[in-house]
Amino acid sequence: MSEILLDSQAFFHNLTYISKYLHTHSTSTKLALVLKDNAYGHGLREIASLAREFGVQDVFVKTYDEAQVVREFFSSITILYGEPKGALAPNMAIAINNKEILHSLTFGSKVELKVNTGMNRNGINPSELEEYITLITQNGLQLFGVFTHNGYGDDLGNDFKIGCENFENIKTAVLHICKKLGIEKPRFHGLNSSGTLRSQTITDDLVRVGIGAYGYLQSDATPQIAHALKPVASLWADRISSKILPKGTKIGYGGKSVLQEESMVSTYDIGYGDGFPRINEHTKLYTACGKRILPRTSMDCFSCVSDAPRICVFNNVMPIAQAFNTISYEVLTHLSPFIKRTIVRK
Numbered sequence: 001m002s003e004i005l006l007d008s009q010a011f012f013h014n015l016t017y018i019s020k021y022l023h024t025h026s027t028s029t030k031l032a033l034v035l036k037d038n039a040y041g042h043g044l045r046e047i048a049s050l051a052r053e054f055g056v057q058d059v060f061v062k063t064y065d066e067a068q069v070v071r072e073f074f075s076s077i078t079i080l081y082g083e084p085k086g087a088l089a090p091n092m093a094i095a096i097n098n099k100e101i102l103h104s105l106t107f108g109s110k111v112e113l114k115v116n117t118g119m120n121r122n123g124i125n126p127s128e129l130e131e132y133i134t135l136i137t138q139n140g141l142q143l144f145g146v147f148t149h150n151g152y153g154d155d156l157g158n159d160f161k162i163g164c165e166n167f168e169n170i171k172t173a174v175l176h177i178c179k180k181l182g183i184e185k186p187r188f189h190g191l192n193s194s195g196t197l198r199s200q201t202i203t204d205d206l207v208r209v210g211i212g213a214y215g216y217l218q219s220d221a222t223p224q225i226a227h228a229l230k231p232v233a234s235l236w237a238d239r240i241s242s243k244i245l246p247k248g249t250k251i252g253y254g255g256k257s258v259l260q261e262e263s264m265v266s267t268y269d270i271g272y273g274d275g276f277p278r279i280n281e282h283t284k285l286y287t288a289c290g291k292r293i294l295p296r297t298s299m300d301c302f303s304c305v306s307d308a309p310r311i312c313v314f315n316n317v318m319p320i321a322q323a324f325n326t327i328s329y330e331v332l333t334h335l336s337p338f339i340k341r342t343i344v345r346k
Contacts, residue, residue: 002237002270003340006042008050010230014213015054017228018196026202032189034210035070036062036080041275041332042214042233043341048073050343060208067092078112078145093144096132097122102139111136112145117166117190118159119151126170130177137181145187146174153195154219160195168203194219216318216328233332234288234315235276235339237268242307251303256281257294264307265294273299275334276313277324285323288312 019031033056034040039047044061048070051059058076061067064084067077071089079094083101088094093110096102105111113132116123124132136143148167152160167190178185187205193212196202198221211217215231245265251257259265272278279285279297286292289312291304304311314320317331324331 001340002274003342004335005234005236006046006341006343007232008343008345010215011050011232012054014215014229018209018212021197022202022207025200029202029204030058030206032058032060032206032208033213034060034208036060037333038337040211040214040329041335044069046341046343058206099135102135105141107140108142110142110144112147113143115146115148115170117148117150118163119149123148129173133177133181137183143183143186145189147188148190150190150195153192153198154221156220193217194222197225198222211329218327231316235313237270237311237313239309240267240269240301242266251294253296256296263305265303266306267301267303268311269301270313271298271300271302274339275336277320283323285320288315
């Protein structure tokens with residue numbers, strides 16, 4: 001059956017590279033790993049085990065269910081979305097974007113307050129800081145962190161710098177409020193992979209590394225760094241059947257692929273039902289070894305001119321992302337969780 005192979009050496013290389021950069025541009029900032037959405041499609045449990053082996057202590061997940069999967073792996077797990085289905089374990093915190101959730105949490109729960117610094121997606125307004133921190137304290141909750149998401153790390157404009165400056169002002173305001181209320185200083189974090197790797201001075205307590213850990217960085221600001229990272233995941237498909245077919249034979253739905261010569265054609269067990277993009281007659285896409293994936297692909301399989309028993313569909317998703325005018329994140333996170341993930345140690 002189809003399988004996603006996870007290159008442990010590539011993963012450790014990426015974390016080592018980013019860690020070295022971080023240590024060069026900061027004195028005490030920690031590297032935290034983003035594991036949301038099934039570890040960007042790589043497999044939550046598998047990547048969590050590798051991250052723990054590397055020494056990662058702090059992670060971010062999407063939901064309470066994801067937090068439960070990795071609860072034994074890390075000292076700090078922050079849930080970015082939704083409400084917990086039960087009490088939070090001592091090593092868990094939940095992100096706060098609205099007041100309603102504050103009233104549903106049990107006494108002593110850890111929270112991380114998200115603040116909008118210019119992306120205008122999630123997060124409270126800076127003018128609401130004192131109101132929210134006071135509510136958190138009154139509800140018997142622990143302000144574990146205050147964070148933002150600087151959404152301009154990939155771009156060359158001035159918005160990234162403005163976002164960083166806004167967060168510095170927020171940090172100053174938070175410290176003043178905490179002193180006023182007599183509560184401990186929370187941890188601060190606002191940078192993702194691209195934001196981290198373009199910053200010359202990093203003063204936050206941690207950075208949230210996501211796509212960079214998995215080998216990609218689609219950033220106009222740091223193109224040279226993107227080439228230093230190594231893709232972790234490769235997708236493999238197994239042969240279902242093979243046929244020697246004459247010139248002129250039509251292949252697949254609508255017969256859009258027509259053989260130009262007699263060929264050995266095989267079908268392989270990956271399709272759009274597995275989260276791989278549907279390839280039609282307007283898209284040219286090739287396997288890692290250069291075999292064209294013949295349109296139209298099916299829900300559970302695709303065809304190509306090959307007789308190999310197993311074929312590497314991709315070892316780098318960028319050609320696929322470019323073919324479909326999207327980003328590496330989308331291709332990776334769409335991969336079905338039912339595809340087997342296997343860690344490879346070389």
